Amino acid sequence: MNLSGTYDSDNIFAKILRGEMPCVKIYEDEDVLSFMDMFPQSRGHTLVIPKQASRNLLDADADVLATLIRHTQTIARAVAAGLKPDGLILTQFNGTAAGQTVFHLHFHIIPRYADMNMGRHSSGRMADMSDLKDLAEHIKEHL
Numbered sequence: 001m002n003l004s005g006t007y008d009s010d011n012i013f014a015k016i017l018r019g020e021m022p023c024v025k026i027y028e029d030e031d032v033l034s035f036m037d038m039f040p041q042s043r044g045h046t047l048v049i050p051k052q053a054s055r056n057l058l059d060a061d062a063d064v065l066a067t068l069i070r071h072t073q074t075i076a077r078a079v080a081a082g083l084k085p086d087g088l089i090l091t092q093f094n095g096t097a098a099g100q101t102v103f104h105l106h107f108h109i110i111p112r113y114a115d116m117n118m119g120r121h122s123s124g125r126m127a128d129m130s131d132l133k134d135l136a137e138h139i140k141e142h143l
């Protein structure tokens, strides 16, 4: 998909926001939703998305983006406190050529552990749901 274009309200994250698809939730308020990545690149891979529709960073409203990054910092701190990784990577992809696969703006919070390799982006390897729920509980304790 190109960088520009119209927002497709049938994307997976729009369905999660409407409650049409499940997610392992970490945090929700009127502006943002955070949940566990179902195909994680590392233990505790977390996503943070705005409720307002935009395809990526470029077409996002600046105030929505500001709120999103503030919440991303809060959730990244909770991931750090709850899972005690050695580092954290934040990623955000814009357009198919950049690796974006879901066309609703989101930040990835990817914990890094010194003794573990990071998985590939979009590997398609689904996590165990009970593991994800357990990780989410550890993160939520620090919010």
Ligand code: AMP
Pocket (backbone or CB within 6 Å): 012, 021, 023, 036, 037, 038, 039, 040, 092, 093, 099, 100, 101, 102, 103, 122
């Ligand atoms: P991106 O490739 O940057 O658009 O990232 C999309 C992310 O969403 C990937 O890391 C996928 O593993 C993740 N993902 C796809 N479907 C789901 C889903 N149903 N629930 C949670 N995460 C998902």
